[in-house]
Amino acid sequence: MTIEIASSGAGPIVGAGTTGVLRLPRQVLFGRGSLESVPVLVRPHGRRALICTDATMAATPGLAALRAALERAGIEVSLFADGVPEVPLTVVDDSVRHARAARPDVIIGFGGGSSLDLAKVTALLLEHPGPLEGYYGENLVPGPVLPVVAVPTTAGTGSEVTPVAVVSDPQRQFKVGISSPYLVPAYAVVDPDLTHGCPVIVSAHSGADALAHALESLTAGRRRPAWQSTLPVFVGANRLGQTLALEAVGAIGSSLREVVVSPDDRDARTAMAHASLCAAMSFGSAGTHLGHALQYSIGAATHTSHGLGVGLLLPYVLEVCRPACTDELLLVADVLGVAAATDADRRIDAAIDEVASIIDAIGIPGTLREIGVDRADLPAFAAQTSTFGRLVDNAPVVADEALLLRVLEASWEGDRDMLRTVPGPR
DSSP states (O other): OOOOOOSSSOOOOOOOOOOOOOOOOOOOSSSTTTGHHHHHGGGGGGGGGEEEEHHHHHHHHHHHHHHHHHHHTTTTEEEEEEEETTTTHHHHHHHHHHHHHOOSSSEEEEEHHHHHHHHHHHHHEEEEEEOGGGOOEEEEOOOOSSEEEESSSSOOOOGGGGGEEEETTTTTSEEEEEEEEGGGGSEEEEEEGGGGGOOOOHHHHHHHHHHHHHHHHHHHHHHHTTTTTTOOOOSSSSSHHHHHHHHHHHHHHHHHHHHHHOOTOHHHHHHHHHHHHHHHHHHHHHHOHHHHHHHHHHHHHTTTHHHHHHHHHHHHHHHHGHHHHHOHHHHHHHHHTTOOOHHHHHHHHHHHHHHHHHHHTTTOOOSSGTTTTOOHHHHHHHHHHTHHHHHHTTTSSSOOOHHHHHHHHHHHHHHHHGTTOOOOOO
């Protein structure tokens, strides 16, 4: 069946597995001890490196080891450690000023997603004129940026392999994104040992974010690429990303609870780092959709974390999308190990129930009411979300304001059955 979707010109959705797009770093290095590879990656580009991080990560043994390894390799290191969550434009300006004085050949992002995004936009503004708002949106970066080596210390955002950087602009109500294949870091170095010591709540929320990345990219709308034109940054669910997304879902299903219960479990930490990486490689081309769209309004209103918001919403988003994603959700049931039933509807029920169980087990509330959302605000949230075209249009169902409100109402009540009567895909 051909499913149509409101879109910005990317074309009609087509059957599963017919096309594929991946945009990845030149090298992705994964494994314990892979931090030691950073000097080898930097040296071909020059002898000066700037590390973008925050004050907490600057004081860690991992950062000290990285700096020492670079200096032993004859690389001059400059440190910008004033990064903060959400990357305000004032911090971007400070980082760029610091970088211009240091004249780095390579930018190293070290830390969570905000530090990696700071490294990306710093690398952008060293090669292209400001202001940064000139690049908000998709495909507006005119060419390559300074090489970035991205070294994540959390398992969730996946910014080390994605074409996106998110910043906070005081002139705008919501966070804004810059999306361009040129923002994909040159190198991603994912050393699971760097996630040890990560606070449990950060591990939980970032893990929920990774699960949402995997499942939203897997269930995104499918569109026929216009190969003769510049492709949109996010092309919808596709054959190349599907395997990565399912790999991520399976790994998260078997490890996220354990990371929260036993934070020192190295095997669980490794599995979650692997899952986050796979999920990001998938959504970096496929994109995300309704959960991420709705979270913009909810997060701004409740001042709750991105991972908490998308995790809370995820079971409801899967429920509303299931008419268009039965094949994908049956695969999710398989990789989560809940496929004992033979009836397809029951298998999908079990898959979404298991996702909800994971979210509950890591301490994320199950309803919007529990995080302080006033039911009277739901219509305004739906109206706001309907304007976020890049995300809403990437859903596998036509998500107008009325449907978005139904998702919000079900999420507020904690009742997925409220979404069972939603019409199927067009």
